[in-house]
Every structure is written in C-alpha cells, then in structure tokens.
Amino acid sequence: MKRSFLFASNAAFLLLLAACTTNPVTGKKQVSLMSESQEVALGQQSDPQVIAQFGLVENPALQRFIQDKGQKMAAISHRPELKYEFKIVDSPVINAFAVPGGYVYFTRGIMAHFNNEAQFAGVLGHEIGHITARHSAQQQTKATFGQLLLIGGMIASPQLAQYGEQAMQGLQVLFLKFGRDDERESDRLGVEYSTKIGYDAKQMADFFLTLQREQEKASAGAEPIPSFLSSHPNPEDRYNTVKQLAAETQQQVGATNLAVGRDSYLRMIEGLIYGEDPKQGFVENNTFYHPELKFQFSVPTGWKHQNSPQQFQMAAPDGKAMMLLTLAPGESLEAAAQQMVQQFKLQPVESKQVTVNSFPALAIVADQVADQQQQQPQQQQQQAPAVRTLIYLIQDGKTIYAMIGASSGPDFATYFPTFSSSMQNFRRLTDADKLNRQPERVRIKSVTSATTLSQALTRFQVPNDRLEETAILNGMQLTDRLTAGTLIKVVAK
Template identity: 55%
Template sequence: MQFTTRFTRLAIAGLALTLTHCARNPVTGKREISLMSTEQEIALGKESHPSIVASMGIYENAKLTAYINEKGKAMAAISHRPDLPYQFYIVDSPVVNAFAVPGGYVYFTRGIMAHFNNEAEFAGVLGHEIGHVTARHSVRQQTSQLFSTLGAIAGTIFVPQLGETLMQGAQLLTLKYSRDHESESDQLGVGYSSKIGYDARQMANFFSTIKRIQDNSGQAVPNMLSTHPDPGNRFTRVNQLAKDYQTQNPANYQINRDAYLRLVDGIMFGEDPRQGFVENNMFYHPELKFQFSVPSGWQYQNSPAQFQMGPKDGKSAMILMLAKGNSLDEAAQNMVKELGLTVLENGKTTVNGLPALVVISQQKPQQQQGQPQQQQSAANTLQIGTYLIQYNNGIYALHGLSAATDFQQAFPSFKRVSESFRTLTDPDKLNRKPDRVYVKQVPRTGTFRDAMTALGMPSSRLEELGVLNSMKNDDQVQQGSLIKVIAK
C-alpha cells in the first residue's frame, strides 16, 4: 500500500510535464510516451526500497551478497542502461521468487537462491530482472494504464502469491502487456547472461523447476489469465533463444554447478521459525514469545511486519501487527486517527491475564478521484473488530476485518483467535531451529532416490528434495558428485 501510494504521488507530480514527452526506449530503440524520467525512476526505487525491506527483511549472508553484487554489476555494465545505480539484495523470504523495481533495484529471495543449481541458472534470472529495468517495463506498463491505475509494477518472475487476485475483463489487455514484458525480459536474460559467459540453456532448465513448484503447490492458472507466460512454454522458447544465440556467437559458455552449490551450502530453507511459524493450527513467535490460534483451513502469510490470515472465501481476514502507542488508550486513539475510523463500541477486558481493549469500528468506502460519489451501504463499508493487547512492553493489535454485512457472522472467529493470544512457554517452540540446505557428496553411484536414502533423508521429503536439486527419483547420480540435502 505504501509503495503504491508513493509511486502515485511521484507519477502524478510529473504527469503534466511528461504526458507529451516522447523518449527512445534503450532496448527497443523505438520512441514512446514516457511518464517518468530516469531521475524519477531512480527516486521511485530509492523510495520503495525501505518498504520492501520492512515487509520482507534482508537475508544476512556476506558471501552470497558479495556474489550477487559482483555478478549483478558485471551484467549491468554490458546492459542497455549501464549508467543506472544498480543495487542487488537477497531478501529473507522462503518463496521462490525474484523481482525488480525501477531505478535498478533488484531482489532475490533466499528461497530462489536455494533452488538454483548452478551459476548459469542464477545468471539467466539475473539477466531477466535487469531486463525489466533496462526495458523500462514499469514505465511502459503505467503508460498503458494512464487513465486507470498508477500503481507500481514490480517485475517478478512467477505467478501471483497468496491473496492476490487475477485481473479480468478489460484488464486482460494489461495482462497481455505484462506477458509481453516477461517474454522480452526472457530474451534479454538470454543475451545478458550469455554476454558475461554463461550457458543460457540453464535458464530454460530453471523454468522446469518453476513448473514443478507451481504444479506441486496447485497455484497453476490458465495461461490466458496469467500475468506471466506458462513455465512450460517459457522453457521451450528460452531454450530455443539460447541455442540460437550460441549458434550465432560460438564460445565456451559456463555452467559452474559445483562452485554455486558451495556458495549456498548452509543457506536457510523454508520458514525462519525465529520470525514465527504455524504448526497444528497455532502461530508461534519464539523471539517475541507469544502464540495464538489459526482456524483450520485458513490461509496465512507471515512477514517481519505483520501476520495475515483468512478463510478461502475471502469474505474476512485477520491481521496481527504492532500498534503505535505506549498505552492501550493511546494505541486506540492513534489507530482511529490514522485509519479514519468511526468507533461503534469499545471496552476494556483481559486476554489470558493480559490487559486488553476491544474496539469495534467502521471505515467509510474510499472515494476515487474522478468517480461518482459512492453511496455508503453495509456491503461497501469495512467493519473492524480490534483487540489491542498489552504484552512485554508493546501493544499488539489483532484486527478482524469484513464487510459490515458479514461482520456478525465473522466476529465469533475474530474473538476466538484474539482471546487465544497468550505467552509462549513451550521450550520446543522457543528453541526451534530452521531447516538449512547442506551440500554433500553422493556416497555411491545410483539413483537420486538411493542417494537421498543413503544420506538419511526421509522418503516423505523426496519430492521436495527432487525439486531442490532439479532431479527425479530415478535420475542417475555419480559417486562423489555434489548434491543438496535439508537438515537442521
């Protein structure tokens, strides 16, 4: 939300000056209407970076950070826009993803770094993300949406994650633009990674890993409605692009499998339990020492800034976050003021011995500039049931949200969750260690399944390990070759 608001402010400020301005796209060479100057792109990236760090966190690994900066700067130097102040970061997320924002800010999750199996795969995705920046895809996307939304577009490599909705109707044209941008970035990724010496066919192979992750998670969407081309289609196209490039530019292109695997030896895998985890319908936060229930069947998403969850029907949701204030009353006043709420009722209580304040409020529907005045009704009014709980020198806010029409039905669930908040004392949860990726030598020649069994990996994790290593159970592995396992 903050990211989009900042972009909108920047874009509108420059709209009058740039509406009639045409610039030559550095990649295509074509002249096109531009809504942002290079300076504005850089300013947007600089402004958005703190919000990205706040929501995801930075993964602290000096060796990997130095590596992506070395490769990133080498690739930026041969790109179509070498003068941008590129910056490269690994964010603390288990999701397999990479994304870029205008101005040269490029982000890889630790999840995707764990899933690469050689330097060439990484270089291909790096080139793809730099391609989003050099081809000014965010700017071009905004131009196509000039009279609708001026929201920021981050160039990501995968399908939408939990809670995001597919665009429909007239917005299908915008989706087509996005697919075109992804395809253009794939082509740039092939060219950029090849120019710094890597075999871009490995970039194509990584789309097989993406496809497998997508299929296992059940997140596949019809290609027509996806903002990104189908990974299977991308494998075929990128593989052909790589072959064509290498035919036209013969060279000794590198893969560097072992060197990359040694780089990721010890990287954290999956959720970081120190930042909270869900187990048996309970959310535990070892560092902050609290827990509360998660209703069965609800989806959830955790980040350093907040924990979100809700039923699959999307009619309600709950958010846990820190409230601003040194007391319950001050936190309530700040909340009402900042969110523009109308308080319907409030009262003090206790939650498992902790002082608490319950506030029931409503937020009027937001009027969009240039749109007809919207008549307020229970259906378009957001109603919020908030439990403010004082705990360990902080005030925690558990917000339950739904339309006013659904609030009476949703509130009992909000109440049960909020009143389950309590101190975490279980040593097993407090001392939970994260999974990590470790690189081992294959003990003897045989199948991937045999190697995993010999290395003590449980059969229940074979598919997960297969995805991590980009291998199938019956693939042959050689004695002494390097392979990834998962352990505490």
C-alpha cells in the first residue's frame, strides 16, 4: 500500500515539475496544467454557450463602450497579446465574469448599478485581472492535483476511500483560500489597470458598498454567509482595501485629474431594461406567462422559481421536488420522447397520447435508477427508483415544449398531482395585458432644486416601498443631500 501511495505522489511531483510556468502578473514560477493555447480554445468554445444562455443586450452604444474601454485596458495589461472580447449579456443579475483566453462579460444588471465610468472601469480591470493572472487555469490545476493525490491516498488506504466524498469537500474548502486570494489580486489589478487608463479607482471601492447593500437586501431574514467560507472577500473588507490601494497607486504614479464620468455614464444607460424582461417570460399571481411564445401555465403555490432564456425552473419549498420547462429537440412527439429518454438515461414506465388544452401531447412516466439497480436482474429490482419523473411533451406547430417534474421514487406519489396540474394547465396566452407587458427601464432625471434623495424620488413618483431599492441603485442613502442639476436614476416603464 505504501508503494502505491509513493507511486501516486511521485507521479504528481513529476507532473508538477513538467507543468511549471511563469505567471505573467507576478513573474513567479507556478504550476499550470493549462497552456495559453488551451485557454484561448476554452474561451472560444465557451463564448457561444454564454451567448446562447443569456443573449446579448441590444444596445449598440453600450456594446461599443465596453468594447472600447476593454481594448484600451487590455493593451496596458500584463497579457496584451491575447485577443480580448467584451460583451454585455441580457441578465438582470448583478454580475461580471471572465472566461480564460480573453472573454469578459458584464450583465445589464451590473451596468444598471454602476453610477459612473470609474466604477465600471474598476470592475472591468478586476475581470481582466482574472485573465492576466491566469486564475481560472490555476484553479483547474489545483483541483486536478488535489484529485490526483486523493486518488493516490485511496489506492493506498481503503479506509480513506470510505471517506472520499468528505475528503473532496475538505479539499474544496481548502482551495477557497486561493479563491479569496485571487479576488484580492484581481481587485489590485483592477485598481492598477483603471488608474493607468485615467480613472479614479477609489470609485471602484464605492461600488462594493452598493454590492454590500444588495447582499443585505437579498439575504434579509436569512443567515449571512461567513466571510471565511466565501470565495469572495467581504464587500466591506474589499471597500477598505481598495480605497487604500487606490490612494497608494495614485500617489506612486503621480496621477492627477483622474476621471469619474458620472453624468456621461448615467446618460449612456438611459432606457436600459431593469429587472426581468417580460418578453422572456414572467410570473404573476402564480402563473408563468411568456408573451413572445404566447403560452402560460400555473406555478405551484409557494414554489421558488428561476427564469432564463433556455428554461424555466421551479422547486418545492422543501427541496424534494422540482419542475422545469424547456424546448425539446425532435420533429415529432415520439422523436422528442426518444431523445429525452436517451439524454437523461431514463427507463419509461408508461406513456400515453393526451391533449392539453387543444395541444397534442405525450405524457410519460419514467425512472432514473441507480447504477447498481441497472445491473441487477429486473425481477430483483423491487425497491423504489432513485428518481421518478413525469414528462409532458406538448406540441405547438413545429415547436415542442418539455415540462418535466422529478422527485425521489418514494415521494413521487405525493408530488404527482402538483406536477400534472401545472402541466395540464399549459394553454395559449391570449390576454392582451400580458402579451403587451412592457419592461421597467432605468430613467435618468435631473433634480430641479436642492433637496434630499428621498424627497427627489418621491417627486418623481417612486413608490414608498421602492425608495430604498432606488437609493441602492443610485449608490446613495435616502438622506443624502442633492444640489440642483444632479442626475439620478429612477425606474419606470
């Protein structure tokens, strides 16, 4: 056993020596199992998937803005030779992310929450920093080596193999430290890069206060995630650190007259869609409506739900059942059923042709059983399946929708009425109010006289229950004083 463990350890050590590269940011040697060409290939492969998942924001001016600023910043970065792409994707979530090889994405949700160009530039530099410092490549390398050494230990010790899952979880917690370090390094690079192209990086720190307030709003009533178990440093900690880094960087380079670009940025995001876009589907009074595809169905009371351009997901409050709606491949119901069964490795129990509010449909009950059950003779498989599903394939012209409900085998009878009720409620959307529902948009208003933010928002007819939300959107407190001519955001259709 010792010989086996030593062999695995030596193999890992030799692989480590062969994979040493120089980090472009630090100049230090580090282990990386992903070459630059592999990074580029991964980015090229991932980009179409990201665009398919979210879609691009249809705003040429904003797309030019992120591309222009991104290319300018990439040129002064530690890896200017990469071919960078910068895009704004159609998601209301406040997020920005980077893919290895030079691909950077901002959501329209985060674009709506920036209050000047300098905040945008700081986060842009942060995401470019993840690419230049090869953080994604490093995380993959750490995961690979962790798994290799763990497997070596399992070979050497059957006792350790019994706790393989727990050991893997331990490794993930161990590598969270690297995630936090990566975020701090990217914050530093965000300060450096945005300062080099002439922006005041202190504004990036102010944006972390907006993130903190959004985090508090989202987790109201829930226990906050401890900062030491988070892959991102606490927003308040980041605020203090970035403020200090910005001051030190500006002093070192002798930077003066750094740009903020508040009014120019606010005017640029005028009309940007805020929150969910109704044309992609929305929930109201326990019903999901899709104006563009012209259908609706009921959402079980109390179930949580999440919408994306590719699918609509629902989950029971106890987490024991889920449903989703998505498009099914295939030119006929039978072809779609065959592909779905193969894709999810299901064993059909029964199926029948039905009609759902004038739509032809196929109803299927199918099991997804554990591997060991599949290997047993059929007569021995008396226990309940690992997962049982109810699938309704519903055809509307050339389009086939798949509504899938799933739970554990023992719980299926409990949730079957809920599954079938939602699926049989699928119908044509004809309500003009729902079909013509318009999205909320960011509107820029000018304050006519000195006042507080709260008073100004009230004058612009912002409802009382949305005053705090709008204050966060503006990166201000409701008690902040405004001078005449100050531009602020409101949300309106």
